[in-house]
Amino acid sequence: MGTSNALGAFLRARRELVTPGEVGLPGGGLRRVPGLRREEVAMLAGISAEYYLRLEQGRDRTPSAQVVEALARVLRLDAEGAAYLSELARPKIRRRRQAPAERVPDGIAMLLGTLNVPAFVVNRYRDVLAANALAVELSPLMRPGTNRLVVLFTDPVARLYHPDLDDNIGNVVAQLRAEMGADTDDPRLQSLIGELSLKSERFRKLWARHDIHRGGSDTGVIRHPRVGEMRLRREKLAVIGGDGLQLVVYHAEPGSPDADALALLAVPSEPYVGDPGQR
Numbered sequence: 001m002g003t004s005n006a007l008g009a010f011l012r013a014r015r016e017l018v019t020p021g022e023v024g025l026p027g028g029g030l031r032r033v034p035g036l037r038r039e040e041v042a043m044l045a046g047i048s049a050e051y052y053l054r055l056e057q058g059r060d061r062t063p064s065a066q067v068v069e070a071l072a073r074v075l076r077l078d079a080e081g082a083a084y085l086s087e088l089a090r091p092k093i094r095r096r097r098q099a100p101a102e103r104v105p106d107g108i109a110m111l112l113g114t115l116n117v118p119a120f121v122v123n124r125y126r127d128v129l130a131a132n133a134l135a136v137e138l139s140p141l142m143r144p145g146t147n148r149l150v151v152l153f154t155d156p157v158a159r160l161y162h163p164d165l166d167d168n169i170g171n172v173v174a175q176l177r178a179e180m181g182a183d184t185d186d187p188r189l190q191s192l193i194g195e196l197s198l199k200s201e202r203f204r205k206l207w208a209r210h211d212i213h214r215g216g217s218d219t220g221v222i223r224h225p226r227v228g229e230m231r232l233r234r235e236k237l238a239v240i241g242g243d244g245l246q247l248v249v250y251h252a253e254p255g256s257p258d259a260d261a262l263a264l265l266a267v268p269s270e271p272y273v274g275d276p277g278q279r
């Protein structure tokens with residue numbers, strides 16, 4: 001994964017996703033590139049084509065706030081995308097990199113054991129560092145030692161437990177980009193992206209789009225072999241002092257059939273072997 005010119009890669013990827021018609025330009029004729037041409041972006045942003053070329057090629061990496069705002073408008077970026085572009089354009093301060101802490105704080109580990117809903121802790125690379133028994137019962141893909149990104153893109157079991165995976169997988173990648181920000185030269189991130197790019201064509205295409213999404217509270221469907229399908233809310237809470245750690249909690253609306261099904265997971269059962277799609 002090339003990370004030496006993150007700003008240029010972002011501009012190029014987003015430029016290729018904007019059609020001429022979306023910005024009021026004629027779309028006829030033979031176009032050798034998808035989306036907008038460089039000179040079209042430059043014209044619409046009010047900058048020279050040569051200057052824009054330098055930005056994409058990495059020969060100039062610190063455009064002014066006014067240029068960033070103009071480019072965000074032309075590239076039709078939302079607030080999250082514009083903020084990300086602004087972060088990429090800021091001068092980088094070289095700091096000695098320290099490996100992030102991988103230890104789950106004692107209080108959070110204790111909390112996991114007392115919660116009556118599935119919960120687990122991941123680091124910024126989506127490695128599951130700790131999980132309570134309900135999380136592991138909800139899905140084996142939440143077991144400590146699992147990398148959530150790798151299993152969602154490469155493990156066939158993911159589609160059995162997450163029937164809506166295709167609808168949500170793009171947001172998973174967009175959230176990773178948003179949370180990593182401009183820190184694209186992280187060696188461990190490079191290794192993870194390289195592994196996923198080799199193993200999953202879907203991931204390669206989604207990563208190349210440079211979508212940005214901060215995420216937050218959302219919902220998803222989990223199909224469990226014992227209790228069937230549940231639509232659950234998913235909350236991601238930052239662990240203070242955890243250097244990128246997140247506490248992920250699944251819960252359901254009180255009194256709903258989903259909540260009843262989730263409660264059944266806490267009831268011991270005989271070991272089950274079968275297709276999660278079968279009740």
